[in-house]
Amino acid sequence: MIRTHAGRAELALLLEVASTPTLGNVDRHRDLDGLRFEHFLAGAVGARRGLRRAEAGEPIGRAFLRAVEGMADQRGGNTQFGCLLLLVPLVRAAAAGSLTADGVTEVVAATTVEDAADFYRSFDVVDVYVDDPPDGADDLDVRRGADAIPSIEADGITMFDVMSLAAGTDDVAREWTNGFPRSFEAADRIRTGSGTVLDRGARAHLELLGQRPDTLVAKEHGMETAKRLQRTARRLLEGDDRRTAVDAAATEFVAAGINPGTTADILAAGLYIALERGEAV
Amino acid sequence: MIRTHAGRAELALLLEVASTPTLGNVDRHRDLDGLRFEHFLAGAVGARRGLRRAEAGEPIGRAFLRAVEGMADQRGGNTQFGCLLLLVPLVRAAAAGSLTADGVTEVVAATTVEDAADFYRSFDVVDVYVDDPPDGADDLDVRRGADAIPSIEADGITMFDVMSLAAGTDDVAREWTNGFPRSFEAADRIRTGSGTVLDRGARAHLELLGQRPDTLVAKEHGMETAKRLQRTARRLLEGDDRRTAVDAAATEFVAAGINPGTTADILAAGLYIALERGEAV
Numbered sequence: 001m002i003r004t005h006a007g008r009a010e011l012a013l014l015l016e017v018a019s020t021p022t023l024g025n026v027d028r029h030r031d032l033d034g035l036r037f038e039h040f041l042a043g044a045v046g047a048r049r050g051l052r053r054a055e056a057g058e059p060i061g062r063a064f065l066r067a068v069e070g071m072a073d074q075r076g077g078n079t080q081f082g083c084l085l086l087l088v089p090l091v092r093a094a095a096a097g098s099l100t101a102d103g104v105t106e107v108v109a110a111t112t113v114e115d116a117a118d119f120y121r122s123f124d125v126v127d128v129y130v131d132d133p134p135d136g137a138d139d140l141d142v143r144r145g146a147d148a149i150p151s152i153e154a155d156g157i158t159m160f161d162v163m164s165l166a167a168g169t170d171d172v173a174r175e176w177t178n179g180f181p182r183s184f185e186a187a188d189r190i191r192t193g194s195g196t197v198l199d200r201g202a203r204a205h206l207e208l209l210g211q212r213p214d215t216l217v218a219k220e221h222g223m224e225t226a227k228r229l230q231r232t233a234r235r236l237l238e239g240d241d242r243r244t245a246v247d248a249a250a251t252e253f254v255a256a257g258i259n260p261g262t263t264a265d266i267l268a269a270g271l272y273i274a275l276e277r278g279e280a281v
Numbered sequence: 282m283i284r285t286h287a288g289r290a291e292l293a294l295l296l297e298v299a300s301t302p303t304l305g306n307v308d309r310h311r312d313l314d315g316l317r318f319e320h321f322l323a324g325a326v327g328a329r330r331g332l333r334r335a336e337a338g339e340p341i342g343r344a345f346l347r348a349v350e351g352m353a354d355q356r357g358g359n360t361q362f363g364c365l366l367l368l369v370p371l372v373r374a375a376a377a378g379s380l381t382a383d384g385v386t387e388v389v390a391a392t393t394v395e396d397a398a399d400f401y402r403s404f405d406v407v408d409v410y411v412d413d414p415p416d417g418a419d420d421l422d423v424r425r426g427a428d429a430i431p432s433i434e435a436d437g438i439t440m441f442d443v444m445s446l447a448a449g450t451d452d453v454a455r456e457w458t459n460g461f462p463r464s465f466e467a468a469d470r471i472r473t474g475s476g477t478v479l480d481r482g483a484r485a486h487l488e489l490l491g492q493r494p495d496t497l498v499a500k501e502h503g504m505e506t507a508k509r510l511q512r513t514a515r516r517l518l519e520g521d522d523r524r525t526a527v528d529a530a531a532t533e534f535v536a537a538g539i540n541p542g543t544t545a546d547i548l549a550a551g552l553y554i555a556l557e558r559g560e561a562v
Contacts, residue, residue: 001354002323002326002327002351002354003327003330003351003354004330007326007327007329007330010326011322011323011326014295014322014326015319015322018318018319018322028309028310028318029309029310036477036479037299037309037479038296038299038477038478038479038562039562041292041295041296041299041562042283042292042562045283045288045291045292045295046283046284046288048288048329049284049285049288070283070284073282073283073284074561074562075561075562196317196319197319198317198318198319280355280356281319281320281322281323281355281356
């Protein structure tokens with residue numbers, strides 16, 4: 001087993017992208033246009049120094065910013081922003097000896113205005129697909145990057161507050177504000193499934209997709225498309241000859257550019273928790 | 282670009298195993314029995330702390346031993362022993378600002394008896410397929426692991442001396458004693474080729490295979506099999522519809538258990554040098 005929490009988190013990023021087939025995502029056997037497997041490999045390697053900072057106890061926002069900067073040192077653009085947003089507090093909780101819903105909630109609830117400022121700075125590092133902010137929250141639009149920091153500071157908004165604002169439409173933010181329920185559940189499924197860890201990762205991806213419409217797909221392509229993807233996942237979970245059918249569907253969604261990135265983020269978090277709980281690759 | 286030499290070396294390990302198709306080796310699309318893609322991912326992540334030691338200037342033997350210990354923290358067994366034997370001195374040379382034939386030769390020529398002792402200790406960490414030692418050198422059989430250390434110390438054998446003894450039958454050792462010629466040449470080919478970095482890695486693998494019979498295959502299956510693999514590589518380099526033919530041959534050699542590990546080792550070294558020279562993933 002990898003010795004450090006940061007190393008395990010990096011391995012989780014690698015296992016996530018290698019899990020295959022995953023409908024619509026880059027995986028061991030599929031690339032998107034301009035966003036390829038090797039970009040995820042480089043993103044994972046680059047993110048490690050930020051993950052080490054999380055393990056060492058540096059502020060969550062600063063550790064996340066450093067992880068994103070390292071991740072972005074490749075040509076594919078945003079590879080693992082959402083994954084890191086989940087992994088950074090999970091690594092901190094693990095380093096503190098309490099990788100539980102309560103433990104990670106304690107970590108995220110303790111975030112500060114300065115953490116929020118670093119979170120906003122991270123949007124200047126890499127293009128992240130996000131929705132319009134809620135009504136009346138234009139000042140807090142993350143797309144403003146560091147320009148939004150004066151408003152955040154004036155209003156005393158913490159990083160946890162930012163996530164609370166987004167939790168209705170973004171399932172990564174929803175993990176933050178609800179004790180990371182789907183991350184922990186995915187870890188349990190990965191630990192109890194059969195096959196190789198990459199097979200179990202792919203199965204967990206399909207199960208996560210079937211649970212809730214992917215919020216990145218909903219933002220990029222509309223809720224109807226996100227629900228169609230969810231229905232497809234549910235049908236495939238029940239089918240015979242599952243692997244062949246899932247492979248075909250994975251290729252189809254990749255070709256259509258329907259990329260459930262939020263589901264991949266939660267899978268990475270689940271793989272990380274599984275590794276911390278003794279999953280041996 | 283990844284910021285540290287150790288990080289680039291880890292990325293080189295990941296790009297090596299992801300390069301596809303590579304005849305007979307685990308690659309993005311192929312596993313061997315019991316030795317799968319995810320074992321290489323975990324091996325690369327685990328090796329990083331030893332690679333960091335090499336970057337920081339710790340003795341070559343000790344850094345290598347730590348890298349192998351980290352690499353071995355997975356269930357596949359020996360994944361990247363030979364790769365690390367090349368990467369550790371290359372990382373040191375890069376950290377010293379002289380990643381050249383002369384620079385790395387200076388590093389390996391300066392190895393000591395204590396480096397040799399740590400090298401022998403590394404054979405106790407993981408099973409490595411090696412040949413019988415040369416006549417009269419039974420005391421130095423690496424398969425004896427740490428038990429051979431008294432003989433090494435009595436004879437004043439350095440790690441470079443050990444490689445010199447093996448250079449006639451092991452092309453990783455031959456890199457050590459000849460200025461890493463094929464590693465640097467592979468880097469040049471990777472830098473000047475076309476396609477994605479994984480395509481160029483696969484092409485470099487085929488070119489390396491065509492140059493010389495793989496010494497691991499020669500040890501495991503005999504020189505005739507190694508030469509047959511070499512001839513196959515040469516034929517494929519000249520063929521039309523290359524990718525399809527190489528894919529078929531890759532699957533065939535994997536199925537036959539003919540695994541040119543030495544060639545993969547040199548490819549990893551070439552990828553590392555290419556990354557140091559500005560290859561941007």
